[in-house]
Amino acid sequence: MLQPSAAFMSSARPRQIARWLFVVAGLIVLMVVVGGITRLTESGLSITQWKPISGTLPPLTEAAWQAEFDRYKQIPEYAAFNQGMTLGGFKAIFFWEYLHRLLGRVIGVAFALPLLWFAAKRQIPAGYGWRLTAILMLGALQGAIGWWMVASGLTERTDVSHLRLAVHLVTALVILAGTVWTALDLLNLNRTGTASIPARLSIGTGAALVALYVQIVWGAFTAGLDAGYAFNTWPRMGDTFFPAGVPLLSPAWTNAVDNPVVVQFIHRWLAFLAAAGLVWLAVQATRTGSRIGFAVVGLVTLQIFLGVATLMTGVQIEVAVAHQANAALLLIAAVVAAHRVGTRHRV
Known part of the structure; x- marks a missing residue:
């Protein structure tokens, strides 16, 4: 029995x-x-x-x-x-x-x-x-x-x-x-079977996912403040890397979350930090024999292009929606990659 x-x-x-x-x-x-x-x-x-x-x-x-x-x-x-x-x-x-x-x-x-x-x-x-x-x-x-x-x-x-x-x-x-x-x-x-041990996040894979989430937070700030309309040029904002004469808020830290120009600036360049973390995650996943890393790199590349296109089209709705949809797909791919790495480490 x-x-x-x-x-x-x-x-x-x-x-x-x-x-x-x-x-x-x-x-x-x-x-x-x-x-x-x-x-x-x-x-x-x-x-x-x-x-x-x-x-x-x-x-x-x-x-x-x-x-x-x-x-x-x-x-x-x-x-x-x-x-x-x-x-x-x-x-x-x-x-x-x-x-x-x-x-x-x-x-x-x-x-x-x-x-x-x-x-x-x-x-x-x-x-x-x-x-x-x-x-x-x-x-x-x-x-x-x-x-x-x-x-x-x-x-x-x-x-x-x-x-x-x-x-x-x-x-x-x-x-x-x-x-x-x-x-x-x-x-x-x-x-x-019953011998399976759930996957666990390592410090590195966890950091890569956190970087992606932080970028998504600033994406939400950008959307909520209509900051995407502030400048529709790239890589410069207008004629300079950061526009001169932008009215700043006080205290200074509030500019990072409440000032549309600063929020767009952070969202632009934080993307590359998040991308670097995700490429590292993709490499780790590929070393396990999984192909999900290729999907992560492809979706990261597409996400950056869609982000730039969203700005340069003046936040055209079709492009902006594709940017948000791709972010969700990128998150799924990153989670699958992190899970694959975490599974390998638990074997």
């Missing part, structure tokens, strides 16, 4: 759970892309209430649409930029924010219901239940962070706080990284 632990492992389905997690990761990437479109189309403040359940349905009657539009007219963004907007114009911006929120709900259901199913069937391998629950809780927190971000633009500001926008984006990408990493651990478990 099987011992209890062996019986549990015999019912575990690590491969199926990993596949499910990769589907969820794909939905998160889609969510990041739609979030970028929502920001670039200035649609994020079109829904002025947070209704987690009843907000699943859009307005269904003309009266309901007019009521929603009237609520939007009460916020500073409408008074400053959109006076004279038609109901049709409002519906256009409402669509992107509604789709963004709807995707959040879809991801929540797509994660919670299968998790409950796998748990009820005792198919979650030992040691993974807490990890999957933590990802679920972080996803729930992300919904609250999203509303916290939107709320910052409903009373005094004409846009959302760029700091809260950064928290919202980084939280989404932490969830994405955790989902992919857990799926990869489960695939290793499926291949090697």
Whole structure:
């Protein structure tokens, strides 16, 4: 007769759970892309209430649409930029924010219901239940962070706080990284059985991922402050490496997060530090026999080109969205590379 632990492992389905997690990761990437479109189309403040359940349905009657539009007219963004907007114009911006929120709900259901199913069937391998629950809780927190971000633009500001926008984006990408990493651990478990040891981050691979996240933070600051519009030349900002006569804030450190020109400058050149760390990570992954390093280098190169193109096209929406989407793909590739290195070190 099987011992209890062996019986549990015999019912575990690590491969199926990993596949499910990769589907969820794909939905998160889609969510990041739609979030970028929502920001670039200035649609994020079109829904002025947070209704987690009843907000699943859009307005269904003309009266309901007019009521929603009237609520939007009460916020500073409408008074400053959109006076004279038609109901049709409002519906256009409402669509992107509604789709963004709807995707959040879809991801929540797509994660919670299968998790409950796998748990009820005792198919979650030992040691993974807490990890999957933590990802679920972080996803729930992300919904609250999203509303916290939107709320910052409903009373005094004409846009959302760029700091809260950064928290919202980084939280989404932490969830994405955790989902992919857990799926990869489960695939290793499926291949090697109970002897599998989860991969671990080394100091070097962890530093490379942190550098990427820091660059993403400044990307969020750039988007939130509309700093991408400050200068559309590269590598110089106008005629010089750093433009002269830029009004600076006090205290000096606040320029790094609140001054659009300085924020764009940091985002421009921090990219190469992050790229260097990721190329190093790619080399380490290649030494394990994996080809994921080539994907990392390719995506890093593409990301830099897309960043430059975003600036030089005056933040053309298609290019800017591609830049944000590629950042999510680059993160996935970097996580896979770091996991491969971490797996080798644990063997």
